[in-house]
Amino acid sequence: MSTPPSRKRKAVVLLSGGLDSTVSLWWALGRGFSCDALTFQYGQRHRRELTSARALARQAGVRLHVVRFALPWSGSSLTSRRKALPTRSAGKIGAGIPSTYVPGRNTIFLAFALSLADQIGAEALVIGANAVDYSGYPDCRGPYLRAFEKAARLGSKTGAEGGKLAVLAPLVNLTKAQIVRLGRKLRAPLEKTWSCYAGGRKPCGACDSCVLRDKGFIEAGE
């Protein structure tokens, strides 16, 4: 007897190795999706994220695809050591677009996710974008994600052939504290995630990403 092919719906999950993307992966698994994870090397300051993404994908039992690209024109402090990372207080986060903004980043990430989805026949792209406790990036908000979903349907083989294709952003309207609580409920290994922009041995505790993360854990009562 041969094993019947899996009938599970497939999803491509963007997995940076940070808190939000990890909770999103565990959310997709909890929803019954068969997941492929996708991560990027695009000249970040450090490779700590990739190490986390690999460990998390292994623990989740999903395949991790790594796409490498260079963005020669990016002036972001996330990819350039010449620029200082912003270290503002949490209260000020969200006022304007910060220097960590990588132009068009989520569009590039989602475009590659769409390509993989079209190749493997996945019907969902899962992204940990968050518009509440967010860093002021324009490509983390619901209206943008819905517009990309429409383009993805129209511009893919899956969509052109009448198949389903959705962009799912389960965290888009949650606070960081709610994300921490959801992660605990889903038994996601939050201690293995990496959020710090700087990427030393330990999180710096001062960058926007650390500040938001710490605030989330504190507000979740941890």
Add this chain to the structure above:
Amino acid sequence: MSTPPSRKRKAVVLLSGGLDSTVSLWWALGRGFSCDALTFQYGQRHRRELTSARALARQAGVRLHVVRFALPWSGSSLTSRRKALPTRSAGKIGAGIPSTYVPGRNTIFLAFALSLADQIGAEALVIGANAVDYSGYPDCRGPYLRAFEKAARLGSKTGAEGGKLAVLAPLVNLTKAQIVRLGRKLRAPLEKTWSCYAGGRKPCGACDSCVLRDKGFIEAGE
């Protein structure tokens, strides 16, 4: 006296080095845009396109940006030598999605164009997509391009700050013959363009792209 900064509107033009993208570049220059050209190395069978793109950008006097990436999962015959290129008659082109389809390619290309546009403050992304004498790719059609434009506006710094951002596809509704005539009218160096998928010393004359191109020149009376 110092020279005043240029007030010309900027555009990012996708330039593969083929006929359509070259005519699009000359069209954008004719419309008065200050252009940056963008091309990709993503594991194509050959580098002949890149050579053409460099020569064309030089002749146009525009800067050419090259983005390299790998698409490990692409099963396209354009990027895999294991698959045969389709060599159908022109009459059959357009019936279904052919093996040269690279999943999500135009979305990936436009996403990088958006990133560059957001970095340099360009207000237009110019793409030589064509939905008439086309090869059956879902991401070459008007509704897809308009949906991407909306996502680009919502997901970019330029759009978020109220700036203009348009996706311009000047060839989308033209036949290949009309594209050839437009190219001649704009004095674009069509003889320097390269369309063949195979990439030898001379065009193969048999792949979809050669067949469409030859048909265009013949119908334009050349």
